[in-house]
């Protein structure tokens with residue numbers, strides 16, 4: 657899809673971080689964007705700012721973990737702007753740290769409900785619509801490098817591996833039908849957003865308990881500092897996403913530094929070897945993608 661001007665996009669998780677960065681990049685290319693999120697105050701504030709900059713945006717409260725909200729999002733988008741050409745299934749939340757067996761059921765369901773089911777809700781609502789109108793379209797599913805690398809058991813990694821596989825399956829299902837719909841699997845590395853220890857805790861989320869173990873608390877604090885200091889500007893990620901849509905690129909990685917960790921997992925599988933942890937996070941990230 658290489659024509660953006662006057663076309664319509666729907667971006668979930670658009671009130672913050674990567675979703676907001678994608679919204680900025682697409683509106684800068686002349687697209688109308690429906691911004692969906694559960695954070696009413698920040699959603700409206702960002703939409704008002706973009707409207708003041710003469711961008712065509714529509715803020716819409718929608719919880720992606722609910723199929724009825726996502727169906728209503730499609731209806732709101734078509735009512736306001738006509739056919740939808742780009743869907744960014746981007747809303748996501750971090751998961752509880754700790755061993756996989758210690759993940760409480762409600763924390764598991766909450767992360768899976770948003771990160772995994774949220775993507776499925778988007779596909780169920782929007783793919784039939786895109787197939788019906790038949791104009792060039794594109795779907796971006798936000799996975800993560802955590803959706804390709806191995807590591808400690810946690811619900812976040814599990815949800816993102818599933819999203820990667822869904823995007824691959826979607827790609828083949830659409831190709832089999834000669835559909836005019838491209839697919840991108842966005843696999844961000846480290847991006848400076850609100851995802852780590854977010855103060856913007858979505859309504860309905862289980863409360864994030866402060867870790868009682870000081871060592872765990874310090875690890876989380878240093879993780880937060882790392883994202884803030886080394887993370888890529890989400891507006892740069894937005895530009896990369898717009899380019900991937902234009903180029904019909906399936907995989908989109910933001911930082912080269914994580915390639916070794918991904919390769920190491922596939923090397924272990926190819927060698928039928930036992931898993932080995934990926935290299936530790938690099939101290940500094942170059943953050944110099946070709947935009």
Ligand SMILES: NC(=O)c1ccc[n+]([C@@H]2O[C@H](COP(=O)([O-])OP(=O)(O)OC[C@H]3O[C@@H](n4cnc5c(N)ncnc54)[C@H](O)[C@@H]3O)[C@@H](O)[C@H]2O)c1
Nearest residue numbers: 669672673674694719720747748800844846847849850851
């Ligand atoms: N920041 C990173 O380094 C990084 C790395 C890899 C992948 N990701 C992925 O990028 C995506 C965006 O995250 P971000 O880093 O911009 O974080 P963020 O917290 O800044 O933004 C996420 C947005 O999603 C919204 N959201 C949460 N639950 C929702 C729901 N149920 N329905 C609708 N909206 C909801 C939040 O309110 C927030 O505005 C997520 O899928 C995340 O897993 C981020």
